[in-house]
Amino acid sequence: MANRLSITPAERVFQCPNCKETISTSAQQCRFCYIQIDRRLAEAAADLMDELNQACSEAADVSSMLSDFGVYGWLVAIVISRPTKGIRWLVRFGAIRSEDPGFVDARRHVLHVVWVSAIVYVLLILFVLASVLGWSGS
Numbered sequence: 001m002a003n004r005l006s007i008t009p010a011e012r013v014f015q016c017p018n019c020k021e022t023i024s025t026s027a028q029q030c031r032f033c034y035i036q037i038d039r040r041l042a043e044a045a046a047d048l049m050d051e052l053n054q055a056c057s058e059a060a061d062v063s064s065m066l067s068d069f070g071v072y073g074w075l076v077a078i079v080i081s082r083p084t085k086g087i088r089w090l091v092r093f094g095a096i097r098s099e100d101p102g103f104v105d106a107r108r109h110v111l112h113v114v115w116v117s118a119i120v121y122v123l124l125i126l127f128v129l130a131s132v133l134g135w136s137g138s
Contacts, residue, residue, distance in 0.1 A: 013049065052102070054093075059089060
């Protein structure tokens with residue numbers, strides 16, 4: 001008889017509110033500290049954990065984009081792609097309040113990308129204005 005592949009949903013997990021160990025949302029009590037688990041709170045905590053994981057993943061994507069471009073594509077990456085993804089990240093995940101170290105690092109990195117991009121935009125605008133208006137350093 002041939003083995004059949006079955007697709008089952010991934011088990012959802014969250015941090016126990018008492019001991020902070022990772023446990024399944026299907027658990028009725030924590031397997032580490034034996035506290036009773038409220039199913040609704042477990043699902044809400046798992047939703048937050050999923051969102052934090054997605055935010056960290058997308059933040060890593062924002063920072064790694066620069067290596068995907070060739071010699072001439074770096075300007076496109078700095079001026080268009082990275083700030084666009086950074087702003088999209090802030091709109092999507094900026095309202096999340098979490099002390100999760102991975103998320104805090106992801107937020108800091110995305111803010112760094114957005115600020116550096118803003119500075120590059122200002123410098124480019126000044127350069128274009130100087131060129132168009134014939135400003136010179138002397």
